[in-house]
Amino acid sequence: MEARRPPEPTIATVLAWLQRAFDGTATWVTQLSWWKFFLFAALALIAASILQNELFSGADVVEVRPQRKRDKHEGNIIFDDGGISYSPPKKRSAPPEPPEPPEAPHAPEPAAPPEHGAKPAPATVPETPPALVVPGAADGEVRVALPPQIVEGLSSAIEAAVENAAEEKVKVYHGQASTWFKSFISLLVLALFATKALVGGKKRAEAETQTANAAAERESMQRQLSEARMQMMQAQVEPHFLFNTLASVEYLIETDPPRASAMQRSLIQYLRAVLPQMRDNAVVTNLGREADMVKAYLSLLKMRMEERLRVDMQIPEGLRSAAFPPMMLQSMVENAIKHGLECKPEGGSLRILAEVAHNKLRVIVSDDGVGFGVFPSDGTGLGLMTIRERLKLLHGDLGQLHIAANVPSGVIATIEVPYHVSK
Template sequence: MPTSRWQRIKTTSVRGFHAYANWLVGISWLRFAVLSLLLLILSGVLQNLPPFSWSYTRVVHLPAETIEVPVPPLPPLPPPGPTASDPIGPRPATGASAPGSDGQPVIDIKLPPGASEAVREAVDEARRTIEAAVQEARQEAEAARREAQQQAKEARREAKRAAQEARRQVLREEVQLGESLPQLAFFWIVASLVIKITYRKQIQAEAQAAQAVETAEAESLKRQVVEARMAAMQAQVEPHFLFNTLASIDHLIEVDPQRASQMQKNLIALLRASMPTMRETGAEGSRPRDLGRELAVIRPYLEILKVRMEERLTTEIDVPDGLLSAEFPAMMVQTLVENAIKHGLEPKPEGGKLSLKAEVVHGKLTVTVADTGLGFGRAATAGTGVGLANIRERLQLLHGPKASLTITENPGGGTRVTLAVPYKPLEGA
């Protein structure tokens, strides 16, 4: 058979097997039991209908040596000499206790004393006659024995031929074409039962694997969407901040050149630190970063705002040097600081204080951003909460239940936002 034709047959068979297995898995056990019962009934009905009711004769010939034939035993030899029913039994001769030298029995007839010679001769004649009769009887018995043996052999041969003929008659039987239909139906049901059980497990395993892959892909896609949202939000915030900062620098150049120069230096530091952050966040998603790089963006940002807000803004950053190398998601602290300034301190006429603190609590890196502004959701510039929602979603995707975002009221007035993530020093930081 050509290879291409064999491949087509193989492919068709495999496709048919999978289609049948999927159909078996798709039906319920009750339906499977009902269909199995109907198949057994149908096989029993078809067994008696043409063409399954047609039959043919099958004859099996066995070799003769394989046939065991019971053979009657040979008749035993008659005992030597006269039997107990003989009128004259064997008698040992006078002075002798054994048969004669020729193996024949000795006939002993005792005569009374004084018997005549004629009587003795008559007795001897009678003895000889008896011995001759006994010898003749033995010869006849031997001939009868030989004849019986010959007849027994003939009977054995006849019995063997009869047994062979009878054996041939037994193995000559009629075979119906559909007599194996019930057995085939039962075998089909058992095979289908095995396929239904094993194939269901295989499909479940494949479904679980596919679901795991789909979940992983969905999580990755979701993470990318969240990071894209953060990058888009950052792109929206940066132009406003840059325009305001540049306008402030332009104004200070005329009024206070020294402050304008300081603001320009802070803006350069901010752009130098934030531009790589924005590119990495948009391109690599959840690439791990350290807390020190986040502070490198926040410090010049706050310095610029302090120049713009003057004495209305005071800041305090309390981050130990040992935590600067700790892994921390990008742009989260920056978003919290921007919200505190925009919705808490700027709307307040007298301004206030912004505090940033980092510490390790119960194995988690905790970063707290607190302000003494108007309070959460009380300012007229309160946003829609998209930034905080994005932070929560990113934390869930990155660390699951191990990370948290908590918003509470600051004891001195304003809002306190706490971020907690598993503490892990970043390698190579």
């Protein structure tokens, strides 16, 4: 079975790779601050200069040139000890011409006899010329006869000239390569600078958008978690007074039916105020709704404690629409009753006050009971720590709970939250 060849990359794939590479480079460049970018550019130029000197310096360079294949139509020059030989290029094949018949050699004319009485001239030896061109008879070779010293010097001069020409050519190539390398590094730095200047704003905006979306998502999740925790806390309102109230109603039915009927009406009024609040699971309600629920709650307690409980509630009508955390006012009233007034034989007074100061809603619950720490607590854990945690989840550092001792006895608990009207 023939193995399947892997698909060749298409133009779209190559363009996608290039785009990803550009996006990655642009993202990296835009994440750098300007001083880091200029430091990187300076270091890149310095490194390029060092590399340029190492790669394209004027050190001894040996150029290995392939032996050029000589064309058969080119001539050939040969140096030897006897002189210089030059072979002309071979001509292309042509139909051979018939050779001409050789001419008959002329007989040398006899020399004239010397005259009578004259002395014959002495034989003279002709001087050898410094160079003699001897044409070849068969292949047209031309030979120049030279002394060996001249041939050696001429050959060395020609080799030196060829080597100098080769070195000059190599230097020219190195100079061009060095210039191209330097230009490439400079263009690369300029391209990175242009990318940071032009694309940096867009990349920063995208990064800021992603960061903002992530922060918003985290804040939304934190908000949902905080709301779930607050709803769980709201469901932990101590219901022990309900059992006490029902037990009181059952007792009064046998001993004082009119009073039992009044307590039953107060209990129904309280449940009507509390149950919708439990079903809504709202994280913020208004102060008027909380005050009505606390008022119904205190009516039940007053029927149980009778004259031992005196209530003074001062909540202005204009502040009933102010936003306030649900079930928090009742928790403060429960703590005041349970830890301050209920355990005091003669009872005491409970005062509830609402006011606005420095753009904050301030709700104060004070009592003149025995105060915290006098009697051991048997509560279910819904106390001051829970109130502080709920305030922090809702308002951060702007929501605070202050506890102070009252004079001459008792406790003053103050809740501060940002003032704004509930929707």
